[in-house]
Amino acid sequence: MDRFLRHKTLIVSLVVIASNAFGNYTLTRGMRDVGSVVSFSPLPYIHAMLDPWVVAGIVLLATWLITRLSLLSWADLSYVIMVTSTSYVLSAVLAKIFLGERISLIRWTGIVLISLGAFIVARTFPSTAPEPEEEE
C-alpha cells in the first residue's frame, strides 16, 4: 500500500511539474506572438485566446491546477511545494533549449540547490498529516 502511494505520488508530481513548466513556456511563447494585451476591454484577451500556443498554455495550466489539487488530496503540503519546486529547474532548461536564454553560474548553483532540496524531500513519506475530522 505504501509502495503504491509512493508510486502514485511520484507520477502525479511529475505531471504537476511538467504541466507547470511547459504551460508557462507555451503561454510565454504565445503571448510573445500576440503582444501586450493590458486592457480593460475583453477583446484583446479573446483575440489572444485564438493563438494555438496560448490555448496550449491554458490547457496545460488547467491540468497543473487540477493535478496539484489532486496531489494535495493525499500528500502533505510541505511535501508538495518542495517536490514541485523542480518546475523552476525544468523551466530554466526549457528556456535554455527553446528560447536560447543563457544561464549564469550563480543561476546553475540555485538550480542545483532546488533539485537537491526537492530530492531530499521526495525521499520522505508523502503523507503524515492526521485525517480531517468529519463534520457530519
Added chain:
Amino acid sequence: MKWLLLALVVVPGTVGDVLMTIGMKRHGEIEEFDLRSLFSLLWDLVRNPYLITGIVAMAVSFFALMALLSVAQLSFAVPATASSYLVETALAKYVLKEEIDAARWAGACLVTIGVVLASL
C-alpha cells in the same frame, strides 16, 4: 509600497495553499484519475468553502505579484517571495499538523536559497 505588496503576495499565497490543502483533505483522497473523479473535484471547487477561499486567496496573491513586478525589480520580487517556502513549511507543521522532520526542513532551506540564487 513594495513591502505592502510583498505581504499581499506572501500572506494570501501561503494561506491559500493551506486552505486548499484542508479543502482537498476534506474532499478525500483521489484514487483514480477518471472523468468521475474530475467532475467530483470540479463540483467541490464551487461548493467547498476551503477550496473557494483558497482559490480567491491565490488570485489575490497572483495579482499582487503582477503589481509588485510593476513597481519593483524581479531580483527583489522573486527572492522575497521565496520566503513563502519557509512560511508554508511552518504553517504545515503548526496548522496542518504535518510531521516536519529534519529532511523536510533541510529541503525547505535548500529550495529557498536555490530560488533566491536562480533569480539573480
